[in-house]
Every structure is written in structure tokens, then in C-alpha cells.
Amino acid sequence: MYISREERDYLIRxxxxxxxxxxxxxxxxxxxxxxxxxxxxGGKFGVYxxxxxxxKQLFMSHCFSCNHTTKDLNQLLDDIGRPDLKLVExxxxxxxxxPEFFKLDEEEIxxxxxxxxxxxxxxxxxxxxxxRSRGFVYDDYDYFPVGTTRGLNFKFDDxxxxxxxxxxxxVGYVSRHTWSKDEIEEYNNRAKRNGKYQIRRYNNSIENDxxxxxxxxxxxxEDVTDTVIIVEGVFDVIALTRKLDLYENERVxxxxxxxxxxxxxxxxxxxxxxxxxxxxxxxxxxxDAINTAAAQLNDHFDVHIAKIxxxxxxxxxxxxxxxxxCFAYNLxxxxxxxxxxxxxxx
Numbered sequence: 001m002y003i004s005r006e007e008r009d010y011l012i013r014x015x016x017x018x019x020x021x022x023x024x025x026x027x028x029x030x031x032x033x034x035x036x037x038x039x040x041x042g043g044k045f046g047v048y049x050x051x052x053x054x055x056k057q058l059f060m061s062h063c064f065s066c067n068h069t070t071k072d073l074n075q076l077l078d079d080i081g082r083p084d085l086k087l088v089e090x091x092x093x094x095x096x097x098x099p100e101f102f103k104l105d106e107e108e109i110x111x112x113x114x115x116x117x118x119x120x121x122x123x124x125x126x127x128x129x130x131x132r133s134r135g136f137v138y139d140d141y142d143y144f145p146v147g148t149t150r151g152l153n154f155k156f157d158d159x160x161x162x163x164x165x166x167x168x169x170x171v172g173y174v175s176r177h178t179w180s181k182d183e184i185e186e187y188n189n190r191a192k193r194n195g196k197y198q199i200r201r202y203n204n205s206i207e208n209d210x211x212x213x214x215x216x217x218x219x220x221x222e223d224v225t226d227t228v229i230i231v232e233g234v235f236d237v238i239a240l241t242r243k244l245d246l247y248e249n250e251r252v253x254x255x256x257x258x259x260x261x262x263x264x265x266x267x268x269x270x271x272x273x274x275x276x277x278x279x280x281x282x283x284x285x286x287x288d289a290i291n292t293a294a295a296q297l298n299d300h301f302d303v304h305i306a307k308i309x310x311x312x313x314x315x316x317x318x319x320x321x322x323x324x325x326c327f328a329y330n331l332x333x334x335x336x337x338x339x340x341x342x343x344x345x346x
Contacts, residue, residue, distance in 0.1 A: 003058060003087065011059065011073075012049050014085055021047070022223065024271035024300065031272065036080050038066035043272065047076070113171040116207045121152030122161055130160060130178035134235060134316065135242070143247050144216070144238050159203055162234050165218050172213050174234050174258075175203040211263040215256035216241075220273050227277040228270055229254045229306070230262065230293075231315060239316040240281070243323045254281075260289035267300055277302040279331065281315065284308035287341045294334035304331040307340070 003011075012030065015021060021030040028050030035045035044065040052058050059073040070076045074086045124147040128136070131146065145163055149156040156175060164172035177184060177199060188198045204210070216237050220228060229252065231237055237254045246252055257266055260282050270278070278301045282290050290305060297303045307330040308318070315323065332340065 007087070008049070008058065011085060014082065015047060018080060018082055019047075022274060023049070024274075027276065028300070035063040035065060035068070037063055037068040040065035113166055113169070113212060114207050115169050116164075116172050116205050118147075118163060118170060118173060119149055119153050119156045119161060119175070121149035121156070123147050123150060128160060135239065137242065139247050140238050140242060143241070144234075156203060162215075164205075164213050164215055166213065167218065172205040172208050172210065174205075174215070176234075177201050177203070210258045211261075212265045213258065214266055214269055215258065216253065217255055217269060219250075219253045220255065220270070220275065221250045221253075222272075223274040224250050225253050225273065225275060227252045227279065228275050229279045229281050230297075231256050231281045232259055232283060236281070236315045239318075240323070243315070243318075243320050244327070260286045260293070262293045262296060267297065271300060275301065277304070279304050279306050279327075281306045281308075283314050291334070291338055291341070294337065298334055303334055305334065305337040306330065307332050307337060 012023075015030055016023075019030070019032045019036070020034075021032045023029070024031050024046075028048065030047040030049055031043045032045040032047065033043055034041050037045070040063065045061065045063040047059060047061040048056055049058065050056060057071065059076065061070045061076055062068070070079065074083075077083055077085050124145055126138070126141045128146070128148070131140075145165075146160055148160060151157060158178045159175045160178060161173050161175045163170045164174065179187070179199070181201060184199050184201055190196075191198050215234050219225075229240060231240060231254060233256050237256045240254045241247060244252075246254060255270075257263075278297055280290060280294055280297065280303065282293065284307070294303055294305055306326050308314075308326055309322075309330065313322075318326075
């Protein structure tokens with residue numbers, strides 16, 4: 001059945017109101033907080049409102065808690081008590097596969113997190129010689145909580161510890177040793193020969209899998225933050241926020257995925273807050289990882305890649321003008337970035 005653009009937009013608005021739904025980041029699905037069939041909460045029920053393809057039909061719906069699927073628009077409208085919205089023709093669809101969004105099973109997008117205790121003795125700090133050497137200013141301490149165990153916990157001696165906060169709860173922490181990579185390797189080589197304890201560069205929490213976490217996630221404001229810059233680590237988030245002066249900018253927020261990969265759970269968390277656009281800012285030496293992540297994100301968001309021209313540098317090491325040039329002149333679409341990397345290899 002043909003549905004005009006005006007009818008489509010009208011139906012989407014009415015379904016948003018009736019079901020208290022909101023569009024996901026890719027604006028392809030209406031996420032409904034409570035399934036009208038089984039009553040399961042947590043956004044398990046969705047209505048597809050994206051472009052029709054061979055596998056995806058407009059206004060089909062599915063709950064991946066009770067697995068109830070509705071392929072008939074008018075049936076859905078009857079079921080939710082809005083027959084007044086029914087169109088003249090019956091939108092009856094042939095058997096089709098469930099859209100990719102609904103194929104994310106509950107385990108893959110499970111964002112349930114345990115609350116984590118910070119290391120014993122941890123206390124927030126507002127000055128630190130190591131962090132000062134990394135360029136920290138007062139606003140960084142104010143916006144990004146960090147602390148040490150003040151010599152009260154030998155497992156975290158010489159570490160700075162950043163809590164990871166989700167919905168106001170501490171769900172993990174990143175702990176970075178204050179020695180340089182070279183200093184740690186030199187010490188560990190000697191320690192190995194002498195049978196002594198070796199130092200880990202990072203000493204992070206283990207209660208929650210990091211593929212379910214995003215650093216600085218609470219700065220993403222639901223239905224306000226439009227664009228998210230995705231980087232690898234904590235120091236990248238803080239450096240970019242400082243250099244682009246994004247401390248109080250609710251429209252653009254920097255988050256970290258703790259490495260050069262993005263998971264379904266992390267993408268879902270961004271979709272859940274209505275993010276529409278992402279800028280991928282992984283290190284320049286990770287072209288394969290960037291291409292892979294961009295392809296994943298491109299199904300759900302408007303994607304650009306910040307191409308870092310300074311070989312071997314990350315955001316923490318770049319000066320303001322290098323960062324400015326990257327975002328002003330070097331944003332690439334996934335196709336442009338992929339073609340550029342192919343040309344550079346030739």
C-alpha cells in the first residue's frame with residue numbers, strides 16, 4: 001500500500017505520542033519504552049519507520065522480549081487502540097525477515113550494569129603533577145572526576161583513577177600509571193629478571209565488561225545532544241573537550257569506547273539518547289579499525305571521520321590548530337576515508 005510522505009510523518013508523530021516513543025539515532029526505528037503486548041519495559045519494542053527494502057517494511061513492529069511481530073499497520077493501530085489512524089487499504093505484507101535493529105537480541109544490547117566501588121582509599125583530587133604534565137586545567141578536574149588512593153592502597157600507588165559514570169552511578173574505573181610507557185617497560189624488564197612484581201600501565205575495574213561502557217556518557221543529554229565525537233580513551237575525551245571548549249556544549253559531546261572498536265551495546269546507548277550524528281576520532285594508525293567501525297555506525301547514524309594528518313599523534317598530543325584543522329577541513333565520509341586510505345597504500 002502506498003503511503004505518502006505526509007501520511008508517514010503524521011503517523012510517526014501520532015505513534016510517538018500514543019506510545020511515548022522516540023526515534024533512535026538513525027531515525028529508522030521508533031523505540032517504545034513499554035511493549036503494548038507483553039508489558040516489558042526497557043525499549044524492547046520497536047516500530048520500523050525507515051526506508052522500505054526487500055526485508056524491511058514501513059510500520060512493521062517487533063518485541064524482542066515476547067517476539068510478537070506485527071506486519072500489518074492497521075492491526076498494530078487496532079492493538080494500541082488507535083483505529084482512527086487506519087488507512088483505507090490494509091497494509092498486508094508477505095513474510096519477511098525481521099529488520100536488523102530487531103535482530104539485536106537481548107544479550108547483545110543488554111545494558112544492565114553493576115554499581116562498582118572505587119579502589120579503597122580513592123579520593124578525588126583537583127591538582128596532580130602527572131595530570132598537569134598532561135595539560136590538565138581547572139575545568140578538566142571540575143568536569144571529569146579523577147583521584148588517587150593517596151598511598152593508602154599499594155595496588156594503586158602511582159596511579160590516577162577515573163570513575164566511569166552511567167546514569168549517575170559509578171559502573172567502572174580506568175586507572176593509569178603515572179610513569180611513561182618506556183619507564184614501565186624498563187622497570188618490568190628488570191623486575192622480570194629479578195622475579196619481582198611487574199607494573200601494569202592500566203589497572204582497570206573488572207566488574208562490568210568495557211564493551212558495555214562509554215566514558216563521559218552522562219554528558220550526552222537525551223534528545224538534546226545531536227552529535228557525538230567517538231574516541232578511544234579517557235585522555236582523548238578530556239583533551240578534545242578542552243581544545244574545542246566543549247565543557248558546557250550539550251549539542252556536541254565527546255565519548256570514549258575504550259579502544260578502537262564499538263559494540264552493539266555502545267551504539268544502542270547512543271541511539272537510546274537520540275544521537276543523530278557521530279564523528280569517529282580514532283588514532284590515525286588504525287585505518288582498518290576506523291573503516292570497520294564506520295561501517296557499523298553508518299547503519300544507524302550520520303557518520304563522518306576526523307582524519308588526523310599528524311602521523312602517530314593522538315588528540316592529547318596535538319595542539320589547538322592541528323585539532324581545529326582536522327575538524328574544519330578533514331572530516332571525511334566513510335566512503336571518502338576508505339578511498340583515501342586505499343590511495344595512500346598504492
